[in-house]
Amino acid sequence: MRIRCPNLKCRSLLDVAEAMKGKELACPRCGCPFHAPEAAEEASNTASAAPAAESLQSQTAVADLPQPAPTREESPAATAATSPSRPGWDEYFMRIASVVALRSNCVKRKVAALVVKDRRIISTGYNGTPRGVRNCNEGGCPRCNSHAPSGTRLEECLCSHGEENAITQAAYHGTRLQGATLYSTDAPCLLCAKMIINSGIVEVVYHQDYPMNEGALKLLREAGVAVRQFQV
Ligand SMILES: [Zn+2]
Numbered sequence: 580m581r582i583r584c585p586n587l588k589c590r591s592l593l594d595v596a597e598a599m600k601g602k603e604l605a606c607p608r609c610g611c612p613f614h615a616p617e618a619a620e621e622a623s624n625t626a627s628a629a630p631a632a633e634s635l636q637s638q639t640a641v642a643d644l645p646q647p648a649p650t651r652e653e654s655p656a657a658t659a660a661t662s663p664s665r666p667g668w669d670e671y672f673m674r675i676a677s678v679v680a681l682r683s684n685c686v687k688r689k690v691a692a693l694v695v696k697d698r699r700i701i702s703t704g705y706n707g708t709p710r711g712v713r714n715c716n717e718g719g720c721p722r723c724n725s726h727a728p729s730g731t732r733l734e735e736c737l738c739s740h741g742e743e744n745a746i747t748q749a750a751y752h753g754t755r756l757q758g759a760t761l762y763s764t765d766a767p768c769l770l771c772a773k774m775i776i777n778s779g780i781v782e783v784v785y786h787q788d789y790p791m792n793e794g795a796l797k798l799l800r801e802a803g804v805a806v807r808q809f810q811v
């Protein structure tokens with residue numbers, strides 16, 4: 580007897596009798612778990628399968644079957660909902676950005692940015708010395724490795740910023756950023772704001788304020804880029 584997988588996307592035909600024998604209560608094609616009584620009910624609605632359905636129900640009664648999860652990842656309702664244990668999109672991307680920041684080689688601070696389009700990450704960047712240059716944490720940037728107070732001698736710094744690297748990384752791979760959203764662990768500086776505007780990014784979501792970033796945020800807004808702070 581064959582029934583359909585209950586996954587709305589899959590709907591492949593399953594051989595229930597075979598599945599019951601092996602107690603494989605999952606669709607072999609999409610991995611979707613299915614409820615045996617449900618399967619029996621669906622099968623009993625098919626006139627030609629009625630005798631086999633009775634046989635299945637009796638097997639179901641004796642088999643100690645595990646219950647499937649109440650919602651399935653693939654169901655449209657489950658996809659739309661955000662439960663307390665399931666992060667929303669802003670939190671999802673911001674948490675990923677914080678992991679990307681761990682790759683930073685700068686001794687001063689660790690910053691990262693993601694560029695996202697249609698809920699897909701199309702570029703990432705973290706701060707550090709340019710490609711082919713000794714890493715900041717190996718002495719590559721004299722300014723970062725000096726005792727320059729925070730926010731001073733910035734023009735001497737050799738480290739590229741996380742946002743800058745997310746944008747130049749996209750250029751390196753030939754990826755267009757027009758219409759995308761940038762998630763950043765820190766609010767962008769003035770130089771990064773100019774790059775964000777001219778790369779066609781239309782929204783910036785940042786986690787923490789960067790000192791002296793008011794001018795950058797003002798410029799972004801003036802250029803029509805939506806800016807908002809999101810704290811995880
Ligand atoms: Zn550095």
Ligand SMILES: [Zn+2]
Pocket residue numbers: 715720721722723724735736737738
């Ligand atoms: Zn530096």
Ligand SMILES: [Zn+2]
Pocket residue numbers: 740741742743767768769770771772
């Ligand atoms: Zn910057």
